[in-house]
Every structure is written in structure tokens, then in C-alpha cells.
Amino acid sequence: MFSSLPFGYMFLSVMGIGTLLSVSSIHWLSIWAGLEINLIGFLPMLVYQKSVSESQSAVKYFVIQALGSSFLIFGSLTMFSMSFTWDTCINMFNPSTLGLVMLISGLCIKLGLFPFHYWLPGVMAGLPWVSCLLLATWQKFAPLFLVLCLLELNESYMMAFIFCIISAGSVLIGGLGGLNQTQIRALLAYSSISHLGWMTFAILHSEWTMKMYLMIYILISISLFLSLWYSDSGMMKNISNLKNSSSMQLTVMLLLLSLGGLPPLLGFISKWLVVTISTSGPWMSMIFMLILGSLMSLFYYLSLFFSVFLSNLKKFSLNMFKNNNGLVSMINMLNLTGGVMILMIGLLNSV
Template sequence: MKSPHKSLFLSLMMVSTCMVLSSSNWLMTWMGLEINMLGFIPLMYFKETTNESETAAKYLVPQALGSTIFIASAMTTLHLNNLQILMPIALCLKLGAAPFHFWFPPVMAGLPLLPAFLLLTWQKIAPIFAISSLHPTLTTKILPIAAISALWGGIAGVNQTDIRSLLTYSSIAHTGWMLASVSSPTPTLTLYITTYILITISIYMCLTKQSTKSHKQLFSLKEPYDSFLLAITILSLSGLPPLTGFIMKLLVLYSTKASTIVILGLILGAMTSLLYYLSLTFSPLLHMNKTHFSKPQITSKTSIMFLLSQFLPLSFIIFYF
């Protein structure tokens, strides 16, 4: 696929997300979600192989199913109010939250690196903000899904050694925290998803330097300084105190209206995720302790993204609160 076509579909995907964020009725929201899906599917094709076609079909079917349930629920709520609960469930299916995540790991495994990170970051914005625009009684009913996502993302990622699988289940766990922040009266959701996107982009910029599969290859970069920044970024993604990821999770726990059981599920999921991320970075950090560090280049792209991901969300917190 030529580059102008990619730019066109990327612009279509961004415009449709803005359409969902600014929509005032469910029909416009549904149209924005559909355009977003149709704009992302052509971006999956990099080498036009059979594997990419299979991955696109695995993505299309659950997304179309979620859109169908969403618009059907929006139309039938005029007569049957009990079916309103299907609207956030359909959006959770499009979001890839547990237990509706059956399509998410296979799609992530078959995607090239750039579309995979678009699916991890940008494709979460429209469904999660559509959920936040629902009535508070509906958002309260889906808070158990937040605890299930956090727990499943932490437990399923323990035995994973592939980097993409680790990021996949970490995304499911972070989706649970995003759903928990939906019930917050403060702009916690915007701050959390901004922090998550910045940290994920920092990891993506490190992964593009070389082809990595297992966690042992992840920290074999030529520059020890870049490997050190990557380790700190991953620990921030896991929520290790006192890094930015921990501060954002603390902000969610402080402002959410979830029950005690849901909060315990979120904390247990975060602790489990922290376990396998610590095991991921512990050995490389010990190895880098014996490595001679050259003078770091603060102006490099990796350093700039690291500084943005760690300090920009903190400045947002000061601005809002």
C-alpha cells in the first residue's frame, strides 16, 4: 500500500475519533465508531500477506458485532430500558476489555509493529470516551468489568515471554483502570489515557530500533543508556512507585466511585502485573550496572519521549487540580 493511501486512512481514523468525542447523539457516535473501524483496517496491510488478511478478519468480526449490539441497544431503549446495559457491554467488546477480550491477543499477535501500537493506544480513545458519556447508573454497572480486566491482564501476562504478548495483556489490565476512572468526577480518564499513550509510544520508539521477540532481546540495544530508559519506562507502565504510572493509578483509586471489591481487584491486578514486569527488567538492570555508560545524549528521540511520558502528565495534574 502506498504512503498517500496510508495518510488518508490515518486521517480518516483521527477525524472519526474526534467525531465520537464531539457527538451529541448515539447515531453520530455509532457512525464515528464505524468510520474509525473502516479507517484502521487498511492500515493493517503492510506486506499484504495472508496472515494480515486473517488478522483483519479477526478484528472486523468482533468490531462489527459490537457496533451492531450498540446501535440495536440504542434503538430499543426507547421501549425497553433494561436493554441499556448492552450499550456499555458492546463498547467493552470493541475496547477489548475482559471477559470480552477473546479477539484482542490474536489480532495483536498478527499485526505489524505500527498498527499494533495504534491498536494499543489510539483505538482505545473513542470507545472509552463513549462509555464515559453514558449515564452514571450504566457506568457504575460495568465497574466489575474493570476489576476482571485488571486481574486477567495481570494473571495472563505472568507466563508470557514475547514482548508483544506482554504489552497485550498489560493493555487489558490498563483498560480495567480506564474503566474504573470513568466513574470519577474529575478529568482522571483524560490524564490516565494520556499517560498510557505517552509511555507506550516511548516503548514503541525503543522497539523500532531492532527486531525483538523475547524479553532477553529487548534490552540488548547497542546503547546502554537507551536500555536503561526502556527499563524505567516499562516499570512506569507497570505502576512502580514513585514513577508516573503509579501516581496515575493512585489518582484513579482516589477519585473513583467503585466499590471496595472492585478496588481490591484493581490493586491485585496491578501487583500481579508489577511482578512480571519486575522479573522482566531486574536481570537487565543488574547487567547494566556492570556496563560502562557513555555520555548520554539528552536530545535523542528516546530521551525526549521518556521525559515527556514521565513529566508531562504530572504537569497536567498540577494544571487541573
């Protein structure tokens, strides 16, 4: 993709500079500027496409991100003009509360969290695989870490309750929205919304758990999106016709199950860490809502897995890994050894 896009690597560098500026800033104005620089670097990779659907997705993404940026700058300026301070501690009787609500809304719009999730499936459904990968991973860095900083500055019950509702709603929407999807890009968009809900809930308990969840999600997403890009599969029915026959089918299905959090695959570790850390926290009751949404997500992944596996049972053989390339074998082994990592973490905690 980048070789066919003029100055593609330059746009990637601009994206990286904007993200680093937002994450390293201590002033809301420079944070907003970094997000805008990141948007300027990402938009040309969406606009420079040949199909109409991809250009439409680029326009939708630009409008939504501009709306989120306007909420962000309006909220920060409102808080400053009301209290003449950049302190964002929440108080229901504080006039700067309106600015903080606008600030949270802007970050949720940029991330695609509940209740501002509506744009993400429509945008991802029309983008190519590499752009979907960047949208699902790299574009989440700056807003997610800004949410982390915001929660560290506002350690109050009301703030934690708001983000608990946002995280539970995101996981439930991610589970319900993917049940009737036939397009893999839209399905992965709803999966991204669900995982963002888990990450937001993890922030309330442990920064380390959120970072581990994000690392595992990025690792699985890179492997899955590159596998689908290599096989060029867009609809559910095309999964059974992957170019690399049984080995690539098994790789994609294992990655989908891992993304859904099926034990003992790698994607289960992140959810297991969040559940473990939340059992000793004040929001233990919310974990049942998150598990319910993840079960719905796992339902359509398992339905897809059994439909593909049973219809192509004769193609699967015990020697598929011998005929496979090294990268695919490494991805499969990394997902299959997730249970071993769980046992090791459990043993270390019990010692």
C-alpha cells in the same frame, strides 16, 4: 510505515474524522456511523501487510469490530423501539434494559474490556509496531468517551456496579494473562486491558482523573512503541540484544516499569490519582482488586527488568546518557521525574 503504504495519510485522516464524528454526536446512529468510518480508515493499514500473521490479525480485528458494531446498533435500536425515546436511564423493570446491556456489550467488545478481552492479545501479537500503537491508543478514544457519556447519562447504583465489575475483571485479567507471555506485543496487549480497567474505574469518580490517566498512558505508550519499533524487538529474549546497546535497554526497561506503575516513575502518577480520588467514593473496596492486578503486572515487568539488568550489568555505565541522543534522554528524564510531579501535586493539595 506510512511512506510505504499507499494513501497512508489519507487513511489516518479517515480514522480521525470517524473518531471526531463519534465523540461529537448526540445520536446513536451517527455514533455508530463514526465508528464504522474509523474502522474503514484503520483496516487498510492492517490488511496492506506482507506477512500472513499480520493479515490474519486484520481479519480477526474486522470480525470482532463488526460484532461490536452490530451489538451497538442493535442495542440502540432496541431501546428506541421499546421506549420511543433515546433516553438511556437504566431501570431493572424497564424493557429498554436489554438494549442498554447490548450497548454496553458493544462498547466493551470494541475496547477489549472484560469479559470481551479475548481478541486483543491475539490481534496485537501479529501486528507491526505502528499498528499496535494505533490500536492501543487512538482506537480507544471514541469507545472510551462513549462509556464516559453513558455513565453520565445513567448515574445509578446498578450501572456503577456493572462497570466496577468490568474494571476489576479487566485489571485482574491483564495481570494474570501477562504472567506466562514471552512475546512483548501480547504482553503490552494485556497491559492495555489492565489500564483500560483503571480508566473505567476512574470514570466512576472523576472525569478529569480519567483524562489525566489516558494522557499519561498515551505518552508512555508512544515512547515505548516507538523505542521497540526502532529496536525491532518482538520476543522477550531480544530485549537483551537491542541495537542501541545499554542506553536503549535502559530506556525500554524504564518505560515498561513506568507502564507497570512502579513509583516514583511517571506511570505511577495516574494510578496514584485514581487511588486518591476513590478513597472518598462508594466503591473504595474495589480498589484492592485493582491494586492486586497491578501488582501482578508489575511482577512480570520487574522479572524482565532484573533478568536483563543483571545479565548485562557490565554494559551499563554512568555516561550512558552522554552518549545517547536527545529524544531518548528526554524520555528517560520524563519517566524519572514522575516522583517530583507526585510531590508537587501533594503539596498543592495540602495547601
